[in-house]
Amino acid sequence: MPPYTGWIAADLPDNRAIAEAFQLLGDLLQLEGADRHRVLAYHRAATRAREEARPLAELALQGRATEVADIGTTLQAKIVELAETGRIAALETARERTPEGLVEVAGLRGLGPKRAMAAHETLGVASLRDLGAALHDGRLADVPGFGKGTIESIGEQLAERAMRAAAPGGERIPLGRGLLIARRLSRELAEAPGVISVDIAGSLRRGRESAHDVDLVASEEHPGAAAAALGASPGSVGDDGVTHARAQAGDGTWVELIAGPAESHGNRLQHATGSAAHNVRLRERAVRLGLSVSQHGIVDADGVRHVHADEAGVYRALGLPDIPPELREDRGEIEAALRDELPQLVRLEDLRGDVHIHTDWSDGRDSLEDMVVAARARGYAYVAISDHSPRLRMARGLDERRLRAQWEAIADVRERHPDITILRACEVDIVAEGLDFEDDVLAELDFVTASLHSGFALSGRELTERVLRAIRSPHVDSIGHPTGRMLGKRDAAPLDIGAIAEAAATTGTALEINGQLNRLDLDADNARTALDAGATLILSSDAHSVMGLDFVENSVLVARRAGAPPDRILNATADLGGRLLAP
C-alpha cells in the first residue's frame, strides 16, 4: 500500500472526522455523568485519531485499527460503522438524549459538565444562547451551584466571546515570540536576589507552535524570592517550601511560576513541562511500580518522599531514560523509552552551516561580509549566500548580471575569510514556467534553494506539481519553506506533502524547516511525514540580518518535535551531503 498522502477515497471518513465523532460522543457522555474513565477513553481515542498519520478508516476496515494505541475492538467497530453507514448509532442516540449545545456551555471557565447539566435540568438551558438569556432574566441564580461569582464570570465570558466574534484574534502566543519573552524573563529572574536558577517549562519548552502562557520553574533560597522578583505575591507556601505565582508581563502575556528549593527542582520542572497527557501516562506507570509522582517528589510504597534536583533523576527513579521534552506528548515516547528506542535528536551544536540567508544585495539588512563573519562566529564551517531571484521584485531580487557581480564580491570575501566555506547560492522562485533562472545559471551555483512566493490562489494539485517539478530539477538542492504558510496571515498551501516527501527522498532534495517566527515551515507534523518517507531535512534561519541567524534555533526545536536525528539533517553533515567535495 502506498504511504498515506492526505488524500484518501472520498467516501471514507478521514481521521479528523473520526476524531470529531469520538470527541463529541465523549463530551456528551461526560455531560450525562458517564463513568469518567469511559469518557477519557473516547477523548484519548479522539486525540490519537487527530495525530495518526495512517487512515484509520482503511485500517479499521482491514481489522487493523486496534494496532493504534487507545483504540480497541469497540472503537474499531464504531469506525467501521462510520465508514460503512456514515453515522455512529451511539452518537445519534446520545445527541437525542443531550443537547449538543451544552458542550459549549460546559466549556466556559468555572463551568463544567455538572453545572451545565444543572442549568439544563433547572431552566432547560440547551445552548450558550439560552444561557445568556437566563443570565439576563436573573434566572441563573436559581440553579444549584451557581453563586454570585460564577454568574459574574459567565457574564464576562459571554461578553468577551461576543467581542471576539466581531474581531477574531489569536490569543495564543506564537512559539517564537513566546520563547523570546520566556528567555528574557528567565534571565532577569535568575539574576534576582535569592533566586538560584530558572528554567522555561510548559509547551514552549516542548516546542509547540503556540502557548497560552509562559511557564517558568525556579529554585530559590527562601520561599517567595522568585515570585517577588516577578512582581507577584506568592500563593500559599506548601510545607515543602513550594510556591505558585501568576503574573502578567508588560505585553499582557501571562506568566506562571512554580518555585521551591533546589533539591526538588527536577520534580517541578518535570511536572510543569508536561504535557498533561505525558504526565498522566508517567503517573500511571508509577502507580504500577508502587510509586506516586507529583511536583513535590516521588512517594514510595512506604510513604517516603524522594526529591530530585534534576529531571533525569525523576525519570531514572521511574526506570526510564531522560525523555527529551519535545517528545513528551504521549505519542508512544514512554513505550519507546522502555524499549530503549528513543531517537537521538538533532541539537543546535550538530549544525555545521546555514544555507539560507540573505544580505543587503536583496532584502537583507546586513552586508555580505557581516553575515559571513557572524556565521563564522557561530562556529559554522560553511554558509550559503542565498539572495532572491529577479521575480521577487519587492525584495530586490538579483538578475543574472547582479548575481554574477555578487559572485565577484563573494570571491573577495572568501580571500579575507579563508576559515569558512562561502557558497554561491540563491533562493530561486518557483514560477509557472519552472524556476526563475535558466538551467545554465543554476548549474554555476554551489547551492540552490527553490521556494514558492506566489501562486497561492492555485489549487493544491497545481502547486504540488510546481514543487514536484522543482524537486526533480537536477540543480535544486532544497525546497525553502515548502508550504508557504505565514502564521496568522496565510494558511499552508494544500500541498500533497506525502507525494512531495516521496519525490524529495528519491532525488535527494532536502526539505527545509524554516525558522522564521512567522513561518516555522515545515511544521513538526509535516516534517515527520517527510522523515517517514525517507526524505532529508535542512534547518535554516532564513536570516535577513546578523541577529536573524538565531532563528535556526526554532528550526531545531521543530525538527526535534518531529523526531529528527542528526543524520537526517543535510546541514548537520560536514560536507553538506557531498556538495562541498564537488569540483
Added chain:
DNA sequence: GCCGTTTTCGGCCCGACTGTTTTCAGTCG
C-alpha cells in the same frame, strides 16, 4: 472503553484552586 514485566478483571494521576459550602465538589492544568 482500554489494557496487562504482578492482572483477560478491575483497575484506570495528582494536587491546587475556586467558589460555594458549612466540610467539599467541581474545575483546572
